[in-house]
Amino acid sequence: MTLVEVMIVLGICMLVVGGLLTTFIQSLYVYHYDSAKLLVNRDMRSFTSEITDNATYANRFNIYPSFTDRTVTVSGVTYDNKMAAGQSGNMLVLIYLDTADSTKISRLVGYYRDPNQVNGEAPVRKFDLTISPSSSANVWTLLPATSTAQTNMEVIQLSKNVGVQNLFYNFYGRSVMVKCDIIHRTNTGQNAYQRAANTYNFTVSPRG
Secondary structure, rough: OHHHHHHHHHHHHHHHHHHHHHHHHHHHHHHHHHHHHHHHHHHHHHHHHHHHHHHHHHOOOEOOOOOOOOEEEOOOOEEEOOOOOOEEOEOOOOOEEEEOOOEEEEEEEEEOOOOOEEEEEEEEEEEEEEEEEEEOHHHHHHHHOOHOOOOEEEEEEEEEEOOOOOEEEOOOOOEEEEEEEEEEOOOOOOOOOEEEEEEEEEEEEOOO
């Protein structure tokens, strides 16, 4: 074979290899995106199921601005900084009353966006506290310490608020509307290979 023929063959081989590599990269891109999308859908199903089950047996709820912002002080007196009807916050606390004494709290289950956000995105975490013996103290005094914000169980890898509304919305003081973008990355860190997102909307009503 002449040098020209060899160069032509090599050029054709390079084009073929380049095409195969492009196809492989595109396929890998689609695979990682589909994997992340499946994880988003899994998060939606599991979160909906869990929060529905817990709310079914809760007597009432409080919504707070965030995990670290749960009190307000007026004239030297500290109160629960809970959101009124029509307001939203990034922490929901489901409150369970003692069956033998409805003036006392026996359990608290909370869901909140991790205060440590990156570009407005943060995991959703959960805590579940059994109050024994039951207590008639204010809810905020029974909540986990703010220092535990990053140590509680993660239930959603990443979430992002939609517009100006926070994760949990107090709907007429009777129901909780949950709205956010749920995001999943195929690996962790700032340089994640691929990620998928979907808008999550859900309403739940504690029985009390």
